[in-house]
Amino acid sequence: MRxxxxxxxxxxxxxxxxxxxxxxxxxxxxxxxSARAQxxxxxxxxxxxxxCLAFTQYATDNQGYYPPNLSSPAPGQFWYDTDRLGHYLxxxxxSSTNVTAGVVVCPNDDNAIRSYSMNVWASCATDSSTxxxxxxxGTLWKMGTKNSSSMILITEKxxxxxxxxxxxxxxxxxxxxxxxxxxxFGVAGGLSPxxxxxxxxxxxxxLQFMRHRASRLDGSGTQPIGQIVIGYADGHVALKRNSDLAxxxxxxxxxxxxxxxxxxSLNH
Numbered sequence: 001m002r003x004x005x006x007x008x009x010x011x012x013x014x015x016x017x018x019x020x021x022x023x024x025x026x027x028x029x030x031x032x033x034s035a036r037a038q039x040x041x042x043x044x045x046x047x048x049x050x051x052c053l054a055f056t057q058y059a060t061d062n063q064g065y066y067p068p069n070l071s072s073p074a075p076g077q078f079w080y081d082t083d084r085l086g087h088y089l090x091x092x093x094x095s096s097t098n099v100t101a102g103v104v105v106c107p108n109d110d111n112a113i114r115s116y117s118m119n120v121w122a123s124c125a126t127d128s129s130t131x132x133x134x135x136x137x138g139t140l141w142k143m144g145t146k147n148s149s150s151m152i153l154i155t156e157k158x159x160x161x162x163x164x165x166x167x168x169x170x171x172x173x174x175x176x177x178x179x180x181x182x183x184x185f186g187v188a189g190g191l192s193p194x195x196x197x198x199x200x201x202x203x204x205x206x207l208q209f210m211r212h213r214a215s216r217l218d219g220s221g222t223q224p225i226g227q228i229v230i231g232y233a234d235g236h237v238a239l240k241r242n243s244d245l246a247x248x249x250x251x252x253x254x255x256x257x258x259x260x261x262x263x264x265s266l267n268h
Contacts, residue, residue, distance in 0.1 A: 040106075040107040040108050040212075041108075041212050041227070041229070041239055043106075043107050044106040044107060044108065044115075044156075044211075044212070044229045045229050045237050045238075045239060047103045047104065047105070047106065047116075048116065048154060048155075048229050048230070048231040048237045049231065049235075049237045050089065050103050051085070051089070051103065051104065051116065051154055051231060052153060052154065052231040052232070052235050052236075052237060053088075053235065054085045054088035054089050055067075055079075055085065055088075055153055055154070055231075056143070056235055057088045058084065058085060058087075058088055059142070059143040060143075062124070064142045064143040064144055065124035065142050065143070066079070066118070066122045066123060066124055066142065066143065066153070067079035067081075067084040067085060067118070067123065067124065068084075068123055068124050068125040068126065069118065069120065069123045069125075069126045069127075069172045069173050070125055070126060070127060071127055072127070075097065078098070078172040079118045079123075079172060080098045080099045080100075080104065080114065080172065081097060081098050081099075082097060082098060082099060085099060086098070086099050089103055089104075099114075100113040100114055100167070100169065101113050101114075101167075104116055106156060106211055106229070108211040108212065109156075109159055109168075109208075109211060111164060111167055111168055112159040112167060112168045112169065112170075113159075113162065113166075113167035113168065113169050114159065114169035114170050115156055115157070115159055115170055115211075116154050116155065116156055116157065116170060117154065117155065117156075117157035117170045117171060117172060117173055117174040117206075118153065118154050118172060118173050118174075119151075119152045119153055119154065119155070119173070119174065119175045119259060120138075120173035120174065120175045120176045121138045121139065121140055121141060121175055121259055121260035122140075122141060122142075122151070122152075122153055122233070123140060123173065124140070124142065126140075126173070131176060134176070136179075136262075136266075137176065137178075137179060137260075137262075137266075138175070138176075138259055138260030138261075138262050138263070138266075139260050139261055139262050140260070141233075141260060141261055143233065145233060145261065146261065147258060147261075148232065148233040148234040149232055149233075149234045149236065150232065150255070150256065150257055150258045151232055151233040151234075151258050152175070152230055152231075152232065152233075152257050152258065152259055153231050153232055153233050154230075154231040155174070155207065155228060155229065155230045155231065156170075156207065156208050156211060156228050156229055156230075157170040157171065157174045157206050157207065157208060158170060158195075158197040158198070158200055158203065158206065158208045160196070160197050160198030160199065160200070161198065168198075168199065174206040174207070175206070175259045175260075177191050177195060177206060178190075178191050179266075180253075180266045180267060180268070181246075181252075181253035181255075181258070181259055181263045181266060181267050182246050182247075182250075182251050182252045182253045182267065183204075183205075183251075184205065184206065184207075184253075184259065185205060185207065185224065185242065185245045185246035185253060186204055186205035186207065186209070186223075186224025186225075186242060186246065187224075187246040187247065187248050187250075187251045187252070188251030188252075189204065189251075190203075190204025190205050190224060191203075191204050191205060191206070192204075197222070200222055201222060203222045203224075204224060205224040207224065207228050208228065209223070209224050209225055209226035209227065209228050209242050210222060210223070210225075210226050211226070211227075211228065212226055212227035212228060212229070212239060213225075213226035213227065214226070214227065219242075224242055225242050226241070226242060227239050227240060227241050227242075228240055228242075230257055232257075240256070240257065244256050244257075245257050252267050252268070253267050255267065
């Protein structure tokens with residue numbers, strides 16, 4: 001008699017295959033997640049590089065001065081206006097008055113229409129109620145300043161203004177809060193009083209380090225721990241860890257990235 005043989009899997013074989021697939025998924029998923037996060041960071045860096053190029057083109061056309069950031073007279077003048085950097089960002093999405101979405105949004109900034117802010121000390125003019133009233137915190141500078149490879153031009157700030165329906169936008173500038181450079185990066189207790197980051201709550205740094213955290217162990221919540229994209233006055237862009245920028249033990253800036261030419265004398 002001819003013996004019939006089954007071509008199907010036994011239950012044990014099926015369970016073994018399922019187990020192997022589960023193990024492979026466990027190995028691959030973190031790698032895929034890491035690759036996806038890296039891709040978003042690269043996109044963010046590309047965005048900031050394009051904005052830095054626009055700043056350079058603007059300054060070249062305006063005797064070395066970067067755009068103003070003035071809230072009065074209304075409606076004000078800011079770097080992201082279509083009449084300022086909007087002319088130099090042809091691929092950016094623009095409303096009737098300012099640049100939003102596209103190149104000015106970090107892909108890790110959920111429901112945002114603008115994710116970046118300009119270093120207030122790089123402004124050619126700004127509100128007298130802020131910078132001019134507190135000259136001890138910094139000094140304004142322009143293109144061609146000394147140590148341009150370390151001078152912060154634009155970086156990532158909490159997107160606090162707007163709504164879920166309209167989208168969220170960061171304010172025009174950052175870098176004025178904090179008496180010395182270290183607390184601006186979140187060390188020595190960070191900003192005092194705390195900064196109101198709107199939908200994110202109260203935070204102790206204007207910089208949103210949480211956007212590019214390398215792992216779940218690299219800080220949590222709104223802590224100033226993680227990585228952030230910075231565009232510099234010489235046009236280069238870098239992804240910096242919080243420890244690159246400030247020393248948590250001493251509470252001082254490392255002077256890797258500088259807000260204004262006064263930073264070295266204020267770093268104590």
